[in-house]
Amino acid sequence: MKKFLTYCVTVALLAAALPAMAFRQFPYDIPNPAGGWIVDWANDGTATGTVPNFIGLDGLAGRPLVPAAVSKRLAAGDGYSKMADGTGLYTFGFSDGSADPENLFMERRTFKAELPAPTISYYEGQDYYLTLTNVGMKLRPDLFDPHSVHFHGFPQAAPVFDGEPMASFGIRMGFDLTYYYNLVEPGTYLYHCHVEATEHMEMGMLGNLYIKPRQDLYAQKNLLMFNGFNQFAYNDCNNLPSYKADKSDFEAPAGVVGGTMCGSTGYDVEKAIQFSDFDAEFHKLHIAADTLPFADMLASHYMLNGRGYPDTVGGPVTNNASSEVGQPDYVSQPLDSKITANQGQKILLRLSNLSIQNFATLEFNGPAFKVVGKCAKLLRGPDGKDLSYFANSVFIGPGETFDLILDTTGWAQGTYYFYSRNLNQLNNDQMERGGAMTEIIIN
Amino acid sequence: MKFRIQPSALAALITVCVTVSLPLGLHAKSYDLRADTASITMPDGTVVPVWGFADITAGSGDGIVKVPGPALDLPAADTNLTINLTNKLPVPVSIYIPGLRLAPAPANVGGRVMSFTAHAPAAPAGGQTTASFSFTGLKPGTFIYQSGSNPSAQIPMGLYGAVIVRPAAANQAYNDAASAYDNEQVVVFSEIDPAFNSYVSSNKTTIDAAHKINYSLSYAPKYFLINGKTYPDTTSPASQLVAPPARKTLLRLINAGSQNHVPTIAGKPVRIIGEDGNFLTYARNEHAPVLPAGKTLDAILDLSSTPLTEGNFFTMFDRRAWRASSVDTTGSMIAFIKSYPTAPDVPVSLDCNPFKGDMNADGKIDIVDVMILLNKFINSTTDPNGDVTPVSLAGLPCGSGTGVLKLADAMYVLQKALDIN
Amino acid sequence: MLTRQFIKRMILAGALLTLFPLAQAYAFIDGITGTSFQFAAREGRLSTPDGGNLMFWGFADITPGGRSTVQYPGPTLIINQGDTVTITLANELNEPVSMMFPGMTMLSSTAPVFSKGQPGKITSLVPEAAPRETQTYRFKAEKPGTFYYQSASNQAIQLRMGLFGAIVVRPGSLGAVSVTIPTYLSCPPVGHREGSGGVNTIISAAPCAKNFTTYAYGHQSSAYDREFLYLASEMDPKFQRWMEFEPDKINNPFDFSTWKANYWFINGRNAPDTMGMANAMNLPSQPYNCMPLFHPGEQVLIRIINMGQDFHPLHTHGNHMDVIAEDGNLLQSAPGSGADLSWEAFTVTMAPGKTFDAIFDWTGKGLGWDIYENTAIFRPYEYIPDHLKTFTPFTSPVASGTTPKLAAQGLPVIMPGIQETIAGPNWSGSPFLGSMDALPPGEGGFNPFSGFFYMWHSHAERELTNNDIFPGGFLTMAAIVPWPATGDNLTIYDEYMP
Numbered sequence A: 001m002k003k004f005l006t007y008c009v010t011v012a013l014l015a016a017a018l019p020a021m022a023f024r025q026f027p028y029d030i031p032n033p034a035g036g037w038i039v040d041w042a043n044d045g046t047a048t049g050t051v052p053n054f055i056g057l058d059g060l061a062g063r064p065l066v067p068a069a070v071s072k073r074l075a076a077g078d079g080y081s082k083m084a085d086g087t088g089l090y091t092f093g094f095s096d097g098s099a100d101p102e103n104l105f106m107e108r109r110t111f112k113a114e115l116p117a118p119t120i121s122y123y124e125g126q127d128y129y130l131t132l133t134n135v136g137m138k139l140r141p142d143l144f145d146p147h148s149v150h151f152h153g154f155p156q157a158a159p160v161f162d163g164e165p166m167a168s169f170g171i172r173m174g175f176d177l178t179y180y181y182n183l184v185e186p187g188t189y190l191y192h193c194h195v196e197a198t199e200h201m202e203m204g205m206l207g208n209l210y211i212k213p214r215q216d217l218y219a220q221k222n223l224l225m226f227n228g229f230n231q232f233a234y235n236d237c238n239n240l241p242s243y244k245a246d247k248s249d250f251e252a253p254a255g256v257v258g259g260t261m262c263g264s265t266g267y268d269v270e271k272a273i274q275f276s277d278f279d280a281e282f283h284k285l286h287i288a289a290d291t292l293p294f295a296d297m298l299a300s301h302y303m304l305n306g307r308g309y310p311d312t313v314g315g316p317v318t319n320n321a322s323s324e325v326g327q328p329d330y331v332s333q334p335l336d337s338k339i340t341a342n343q344g345q346k347i348l349l350r351l352s353n354l355s356i357q358n359f360a361t362l363e364f365n366g367p368a369f370k371v372v373g374k375c376a377k378l379l380r381g382p383d384g385k386d387l388s389y390f391a392n393s394v395f396i397g398p399g400e401t402f403d404l405i406l407d408t409t410g411w412a413q414g415t416y417y418f419y420s421r422n423l424n425q426l427n428n429d430q431m432e433r434g435g436a437m438t439e440i441i442i443n
Numbered sequence B: 001m002k003f004r005i006q007p008s009a010l011a012a013l014i015t016v017c018v019t020v021s022l023p024l025g026l027h028a029k030s031y032d033l034r035a036d037t038a039s040i041t042m043p044d045g046t047v048v049p050v051w052g053f054a055d056i057t058a059g060s061g062d063g064i065v066k067v068p069g070p071a072l073d074l075p076a077a078d079t080n081l082t083i084n085l086t087n088k089l090p091v092p093v094s095i096y097i098p099g100l101r102l103a104p105a106p107a108n109v110g111g112r113v114m115s116f117t118a119h120a121p122a123a124p125a126g127g128q129t130t131a132s133f134s135f136t137g138l139k140p141g142t143f144i145y146q147s148g149s150n151p152s153a154q155i156p157m158g159l160y161g162a163v164i165v166r167p168a169a170a171n172q173a174y175n176d177a178a179s180a181y182d183n184e185q186v187v188v189f190s191e192i193d194p195a196f197n198s199y200v201s202s203n204k205t206t207i208d209a210a211h212k213i214n215y216s217l218s219y220a221p222k223y224f225l226i227n228g229k230t231y232p233d234t235t236s237p238a239s240q241l242v243a244p245p246a247r248k249t250l251l252r253l254i255n256a257g258s259q260n261h262v263p264t265i266a267g268k269p270v271r272i273i274g275e276d277g278n279f280l281t282y283a284r285n286e287h288a289p290v291l292p293a294g295k296t297l298d299a300i301l302d303l304s305s306t307p308l309t310e311g312n313f314f315t316m317f318d319r320r321a322w323r324a325s326s327v328d329t330t331g332s333m334i335a336f337i338k339s340y341p342t343a344p345d346v347p348v349s350l351d352c353n354p355f356k357g358d359m360n361a362d363g364k365i366d367i368v369d370v371m372i373l374l375n376k377f378i379n380s381t382t383d384p385n386g387d388v389t390p391v392s393l394a395g396l397p398c399g400s401g402t403g404v405l406k407l408a409d410a411m412y413v414l415q416k417a418l419d420i421n
Numbered sequence C: 001m002l003t004r005q006f007i008k009r010m011i012l013a014g015a016l017l018t019l020f021p022l023a024q025a026y027a028f029i030d031g032i033t034g035t036s037f038q039f040a041a042r043e044g045r046l047s048t049p050d051g052g053n054l055m056f057w058g059f060a061d062i063t064p065g066g067r068s069t070v071q072y073p074g075p076t077l078i079i080n081q082g083d084t085v086t087i088t089l090a091n092e093l094n095e096p097v098s099m100m101f102p103g104m105t106m107l108s109s110t111a112p113v114f115s116k117g118q119p120g121k122i123t124s125l126v127p128e129a130a131p132r133e134t135q136t137y138r139f140k141a142e143k144p145g146t147f148y149y150q151s152a153s154n155q156a157i158q159l160r161m162g163l164f165g166a167i168v169v170r171p172g173s174l175g176a177v178s179v180t181i182p183t184y185l186s187c188p189p190v191g192h193r194e195g196s197g198g199v200n201t202i203i204s205a206a207p208c209a210k211n212f213t214t215y216a217y218g219h220q221s222s223a224y225d226r227e228f229l230y231l232a233s234e235m236d237p238k239f240q241r242w243m244e245f246e247p248d249k250i251n252n253p254f255d256f257s258t259w260k261a262n263y264w265f266i267n268g269r270n271a272p273d274t275m276g277m278a279n280a281m282n283l284p285s286q287p288y289n290c291m292p293l294f295h296p297g298e299q300v301l302i303r304i305i306n307m308g309q310d311f312h313p314l315h316t317h318g319n320h321m322d323v324i325a326e327d328g329n330l331l332q333s334a335p336g337s338g339a340d341l342s343w344e345a346f347t348v349t350m351a352p353g354k355t356f357d358a359i360f361d362w363t364g365k366g367l368g369w370d371i372y373e374n375t376a377i378f379r380p381y382e383y384i385p386d387h388l389k390t391f392t393p394f395t396s397p398v399a400s401g402t403t404p405k406l407a408a409q410g411l412p413v414i415m416p417g418i419q420e421t422i423a424g425p426n427w428s429g430s431p432f433l434g435s436m437d438a439l440p441p442g443e444g445g446f447n448p449f450s451g452f453f454y455m456w457h458s459h460a461e462r463e464l465t466n467n468d469i470f471p472g473g474f475l476t477m478a479a480i481v482p483w484p485a486t487g488d489n490l491t492i493y494d495e496y497m498p
């Protein structure tokens, strides 16, 4: 990536000359040793309370504890991953440094990119402050790439927090940028770095992101069940009240919270699964600081949640960074894709595709599932018509998401499979019976 | 009941099947299939090794290995299906049908799943193994049966076929009157990469032992098949699909390939009423439906507003426009839908058969045909095959169907002979 | 970040950098109207932003008074529902060419053509024009919507070469239909481009209504203010060169299994040319651009057509689209019910040979902060609950032990310093709509109205390249242009937003 070199030397000089001005930003900004955050309303370092509980959910009487505001600090940099055939590949990515003290942040977060990026999952209505710190590329010190977070698919975005660098900006190495999101719409989204998207996304800056509906909190707070559930893919009940302006509680419902579709997206077991792929050759050329081959890209490793089968159903994957690139080993692919449920339970699959070149036909080899959501929206027409449908596969394109409900009532116990029916995607480079496949185990 | 692979024969046989089975109530249909090797010849002469299924059911099966395998067309209201598999392939083989219930019993080899369900083990040289698969709680719809053992190798080799589960009501795809049809056709899409098949065929044992090959990555199909045939083999009358005018035809679209296709009918939209064997509450009207790998769609080609006496040829093609040859159309995913009145309907009043004008039936139109036509014209002999003068439509080749020849017919046939269509 | 070449090309294309005297250079669907057309199929040459050029086959409008040059894609036909249309095709290529009109009621034959009647030698799926001959097609446009025409001859080659174009069928008039604006939004403007009177008089809070007079389909659920075309196609330069330079195609055939797109086009151009002006002098055979410009609250109709071989995931930053029609069919449960089966998408799978109509709008609803930087008056379609919202200042004392005090502000967080970021060409320097702020030297500059820009692009990011060079390809920027305020110079709006 020679073409950036001259440019970036200037950048580095500038950075050295200026005091760091950005920082992690969160209105409730003092970490509470007991967990969570402490309010510092006066901005003087004096604790005055803790983060308010969201709609009064205080963890008491069987109710969950849900803070009104949430924060995360992601590091963006490079790392190393291990494919299911043992191949080690250089990656870019994110890792979660929320718990790291400022003085140890760089040390702990450099060369720790995870595949996929740490999952972001919150509740509708929470205030979300996401700080992104660019920790630089340890194995590519010649690169000074900025990074960003693109909250893909969230409705009504503004460029400043959209992370798309033509219309806004990326954050330079050594600096922080805080994104603010008012999580008003539940659904299954995804996130990725949008800087030099073709390169950075191929390198692995991809993650799961979903927002749980307020119907969960309404049911849990009021100890109610809808259709036998108190957690749902979407708000599917009629007359579900909105939050009060101060989010201390729900408004009074305008009518009976119910309806024929109420609870139809309820589930017992939830799993977010992200399809992606790597072109090993691209990654090898990248670490060799060679010219990047966009024209000749051809995926060699197909993955669910950053791993190919059978790793998809195994434990955390630790890379071979120490033996292959002289860096400490670490858990580079912490997420599995294995789903376990009991007979009769409902499984919610939050599917997304963040390949940069491949559509996938993700198929289930058992009974049909119900497609209840698409592109982070409940499949329901503008006047309430139920647009959900049954199928055995979904054709999912890069940047798309689907929500599936698998109702295991009456299923024989045993191991079922969920995999790409585009059969060439069932391999880990030269290793067959691998790739984009996982197990769904019904006990 | 005997399986069928010629879709044009389906409609008649189905009627029989429904009539017979209705009074009998619930059934548990059983098929005996054999997985075996075969080879198929592409129109350009390339011979491709395949693995396929043969129906060896006593009394009904013909024992011939086919790609796609024999369609399993179940009696109306059948609720159970048993497939007894005899495996003569040197690899383990199993059968699964996405959407239908089968007790899972996966077999792992080398820490990775080999078969989604209990398989018939690899056959010893010259021998065979067996396994049985019982699907319960069947629901109406169009499904696909395929190998559940190392699918990325075995399905492209040819181990797949159609499954049709019927509701109690005749001439309906589902238990819903909105799925009614007059005629039905099974249309199975797939692809063939000859290099892939050769590789798997000659390295079948290494594949299972070493688990380290790259055939799947380099999969690059060259022939695109509809019901096992690629163009121009699809032009043969036996391969033509049938959709009579003034009728609704149900097209059971099945993609058994690894690639995604967009089956399109030139000039005719379809109504998608089912997906993966599930009736859709809201049908979709489309002229380019997406048919991803492994998916089935039930599409109604509604010609009810076409006059009963019109004779047409429609083409069905994959809008993705892949094919084997850059020189001609060989290897394309193109098939023909013959839309002619069926007995006892009246004779055609408009005939758009594109092959009309071949007066001597030698498979081409040349100056000899023009001479024959002129001769018949002079002698006032009628011949529907020479009646190509456009009636009300612009352009060739639609004639009136009366068979009365005019000088203009000879002129049009001359144009065809000169390739000025 | 962006290559110098990309920026230079943006400047060359005039991508919103400066004002040009050409009116209507942006923001509408360009096309030809009438009921009788003469087309020619001929060879042409198109230009790609990496400095290359490729041979293509396309259609030219040779109707007297038409543009007469061959273009990629072919001329967009804009016709009216109920029209009977006649197209005479003159074939100037050396192989048969035909035209197919999916969704139209054909009044001419649709029978396939076989060379000399030989079953193995299909040349066209519908009647063709032989080389140097003509063929006439007649159809009735019975349904309104978004359609296309394409060659139905030798498709593997002719579709890859570019013989296709869009068709827009406009519905009969519904008259003005009044639509109530949701109560959480302020009222539409009285002024520029909406209603009558002066420019943007003070807007009061809801409820209020708005009249629509333009529809994609014969129902008010398809009402729109502005419309844009997204016609996708691809090319593999290897194939295009084989077509142009291979002297012995029979003995040196092209292996289609190796065909791999490396140029991706929207309306016949690769980014950044997509964002240049329509009818740009440097792109004589690529007259159509694609740069949606619209105001907050406007209903924007996106007519989506894929004329390529590959699937493309069209992703709209900024908001979801309401997909109201597929293949020229309004998504309705019964005739007249309106788009009651419409669905919302942030990514639409553009399938080969398929069309969609989607409606996009953007108000900033629910952002949680006032995008107008707490301007006292309501702006048109402003999201009322966020009006004049300010945030308690805060900062983190954790790292330094210091607690810098900040003034109360309209943004929930403090922006990084400009030296800490690398900004893009469409960044105004300010997070607020209609405001601008300091930019690092040499950055920004392609946002003359301080709008909000959103990338609308293929989410298969490999497609954001031009033959190995990033960025480019299937990418364009949609811009939300603030409503003019009283006292604004309107020239700028007139130039960009007819």
Ligand SMILES: [Cu+2]
Pocket: A150, A152, A153, A192, A399, C315, C459
């Ligand atoms: Cu995105």
Ligand SMILES: [Cu+2]
Pocket: A150, A164, A194, C315, C317, C455, C457
């Ligand atoms: Cu994007």
